[in-house]
Amino acid sequence: MSRRSTSLLKQVLNGLHATRAYRLVAPWTRGVGAVFMLHQVCPPSGEAFEPSRILQITPEFLDLTIAKTRSEGFDIVSLDEVHHRLVHNQMGRPFVSFTLDDGYRDNLVHAMPVFDAHKVPYAVYLPDRFADGAADLWWLALEAVIRKANRVEIEMFDVPWTFETSTRHGKEDAHSKIYWWLRSIDEVEARGVVRTLSEEHGVDGAALAADLLMTWDEVRTMNANPLTTIAAHTSDHFALAKLPEDRMHSQIDTNLRRLEEELGERPQHFSYPYGCENSAGPREFDWLRTLGMKTAVTTRKGMLFPEHADHLTALPRLSLNGDFQDVRHLEVLLSGAPFALLNKGRKLNVS
Ligand SMILES: [Zn+2]
Known part of the structure; x- marks a missing residue:
C-alpha cells in the first residue's frame, strides 16, 4: 500500500471514529466477515527510516487485536472455515480469519505464541523459494x-x-x-x-533474507501446530499479472508441488504476491479456480459478503497495518464503513 493511500485511509478512520458514524452504517457495510492480512510480527526495530514498517505489527498489538475482535462479537476461524461458511451460506455470527504473508521467522518466534495463547487459527502464505533460502526481498x-x-x-x-x-x-x-x-x-x-x-x-x-525468513525446518515446526495452515504464495513472489501466462502457471504450479513435497499436503488456499489490481486480475482468479483452490486472497481492501461465495479466488482483506496499531481503528475497520467509502459502495471488487 502506498504512503498516500495509507494516510488517506488513516484520515477516513479518524474521521469515522470521531463522528461514530461507522456505528450507524455498520449493519449495511460490515458484511459477514473479513480476512486480516499481516506480514511481520515483531518488536519495533527502532530504525528512523523504515518504510516497510507498515508491514510490521508488534506481538502486543496482535494480542490486543485478537481480544478486541472477540469482544466485538466475531468468531475467529481458519480459512477452511471461511470457505465452508461462504459456500454453505452459514452467516450466523460475523467472523475473521488471520493470514500472514511470506513466511517471516518472526511469525514462528513472536506470532505463534500469541495465537497459541488465544487458541486462534491462522494461515501463513509461503513462497517455496523463500524457505529454500533463495528469496529476493x-x-x-x-x-x-x-x-x-x-x-x-x-x-x-x-x-x-x-x-x-x-x-x-x-x-x-x-x-x-x-x-x-x-x-x-x-x-x-x-x-x-x-x-x-x-x-x-x-x-x-x-x-538480509536469510535473517528474516523461515527455513523449511522452521516451517515444519510451525506446520506441526494444529492451529497453522500453510498456504501457497507462488515460487518466487513475482507480480503474476505482469508475467506471460505460462510463467504465471509455473509460478503457481511449482509452489503447490513443492509445498506438497516438503509438507506432505497440497495447499488449498493461496495469496497473490503484492495482491493489488496490477498484480492479480481475472486471468489469475480464473486459474486458481481451475486448480480447485478453496480460497485465494488479494490485497484489495474490503469485507466479505455472501456474494463472495461466487468469487472465492478473489477475496479482499483488511491490512493490520503497522501505521494503525490502535484498537480504536480496529473497531472502525471491522464496521466495513471505510471500505464502503473507498470502494464507493461496491461490495465486490473482483474485476
Ligand atoms: Zn507476499
Whole structure:
C-alpha cells in the first residue's frame, strides 16, 4: 500500500471514529466477515527510516487485536472455515480469519505464541523459494540501501537521477520515487536494478533474507501446530499479472508441488504476491479456480459478503497495518464503513 493511500485511509478512520458514524452504517457495510492480512510480527526495530514498517505489527498489538475482535462479537476461524461458511451460506455470527504473508521467522518466534495463547487459527502464505533460502526481498534491500547511503545514483526512465539521501526527508523522497518506479517496470529488471544498487552500497540482500525468513525446518515446526495452515504464495513472489501466462502457471504450479513435497499436503488456499489490481486480475482468479483452490486472497481492501461465495479466488482483506496499531481503528475497520467509502459502495471488487 502506498504512503498516500495509507494516510488517506488513516484520515477516513479518524474521521469515522470521531463522528461514530461507522456505528450507524455498520449493519449495511460490515458484511459477514473479513480476512486480516499481516506480514511481520515483531518488536519495533527502532530504525528512523523504515518504510516497510507498515508491514510490521508488534506481538502486543496482535494480542490486543485478537481480544478486541472477540469482544466485538466475531468468531475467529481458519480459512477452511471461511470457505465452508461462504459456500454453505452459514452467516450466523460475523467472523475473521488471520493470514500472514511470506513466511517471516518472526511469525514462528513472536506470532505463534500469541495465537497459541488465544487458541486462534491462522494461515501463513509461503513462497517455496523463500524457505529454500533463495528469496529476493528486493523491497527490503532497497530500503537498506537508502538507509545506509548519503547519495543514491540511479537511471530511471533512461535518465540519470541523483538523490541526496543524508536526511530522513531525502531518504523518504528517494524511496518513494524509486520504489514506485520499480513497481511499474518489468519485475525481473526491477530486481536487477536493486541487486546492482545493493552491490554498489555493500548491502547483502541474501543475508538480509536469510535473517528474516523461515527455513523449511522452521516451517515444519510451525506446520506441526494444529492451529497453522500453510498456504501457497507462488515460487518466487513475482507480480503474476505482469508475467506471460505460462510463467504465471509455473509460478503457481511449482509452489503447490513443492509445498506438497516438503509438507506432505497440497495447499488449498493461496495469496497473490503484492495482491493489488496490477498484480492479480481475472486471468489469475480464473486459474486458481481451475486448480480447485478453496480460497485465494488479494490485497484489495474490503469485507466479505455472501456474494463472495461466487468469487472465492478473489477475496479482499483488511491490512493490520503497522501505521494503525490502535484498537480504536480496529473497531472502525471491522464496521466495513471505510471500505464502503473507498470502494464507493461496491461490495465486490473482483474485476
Ligand atoms: Zn507476499
